[in-house]
Amino acid sequence: MNTSGNKDKQRDFPGNIPGNKLPEEVLFSLPDYIRGTLDDKELEERIKSELDGNPDLLKEYMKLSEVLSFVGKTNLEEPPPHYFNSLLPIINERIHAAHSKENIIFRRILSYWKYAVPVLTVFLIIIIYNIGFRNSGFRETPQFIAHGYNDSLIPEIFNNTGETIINSTDNKEMTSGETSGTEVTATEVTAMDVTTTDVSATGIKYKKIKGSKVKSGSMFDITEIFSAVTDEEFNDADEVELMSLESEFSSLPANEQSDILQKIKNL
């Protein structure tokens, strides 16, 4: 069988005699030839004739024969008596041990699961709510605060550092501890919530605008916060913005106005 791939390839003879080359096929087939496992009769004949005429190949043949003979004569000890009778029970035991271990782990996971499910559900609701809250676009309406409220307060509120916060209406410095457990004004609640619970800043904004009162320490009164902002207020804000746009538009030259109108029509 030709497995070396290239019969004509020449290789330095292992005897390291310069210039003495031998086809790889012959060289690599020597171990099989020695053991009588060569199934290519043609190759076998070729090796036989090469051995007759090439003393270096004969030397290589002798070396390999000695190695193969040594390995062949080195018999490994038989396994202990009854080894093969006891192997199957051991394997079965290990399989079942692994099974029961897996079952224990599974049961443990199940037992944790009954606590994990409600906790995860709550977290999921909060996450979904927050995502929905963000996507609703409420965060993208800074003009609510910009109109008539102290803008400088916004970065303070969003800071969420837990440090002192300036009250927007009277610039009184306060900490979370000051308002704990009492009914406070919306601005105070804003400051307290931010410093103590890191509740969404978006919610805080609406508290400020509405100026309504909420109980301090109530963590997730998001619905209350939502309800605190009425449609009327949204419409008011839109109206203010519209008015400013109108005045900006009217101050433009007539040709620019007509360009803009044309573009709007094209849309």
Added chain:
Amino acid sequence: MEEIKYKAGKINIESDDNDIISSFLNGNESAFNLIVLKYQKKIYWIIRKMVIDHDDADDITQEVFIKLYRSLGNFRGESALYTYLYRMAVNYSLNHLKKNKLINSRIMNFDEESYRLKSDGENIDEKLDADEKTRLLKKAISGLPEKQMAVFNMRFYDNLSYDEISKILKTSAGGLKANYFHAVKKIGQIIKNKKGFAL
């Protein structure tokens, strides 16, 4: 007793491998026992010839069959069950040897010294007892590169054809003959370095 042990439902140890596997997949757990009983000796000796040590071979044989138990569900029958097992045995043995190469080399360095002290200038076959020969062979075989080791074992001990070896190792047949030749040469060199063996 023997009869009961070797039967699992309608199948027995002489049944076709595919029938045994189908039976196992249909819920007959005892069918797995038939596979173990059928192949345990062959697999043990494949591994033993690679790792030489009985305890290591025992561990690896168990691992191979446990792995088979877990993977029988995914066995697609693309190759014969024995080829599948053989491949696993070779891979597990090679991994084991790889893991233990450092430890083995330390042990062997110690052994090397004791060999030198005992046998300077004497003929290896005359002087070495069976244990020493085994240790020397272990050193020689474990010193081979992985592929050469696998090819040597399959060709020398199991008389597998190069085509069969290529299927097991998932390589092309070309070059396997060269691997075998180089493995024999290298074993000779390792033995020579150890013993002053006239190679």
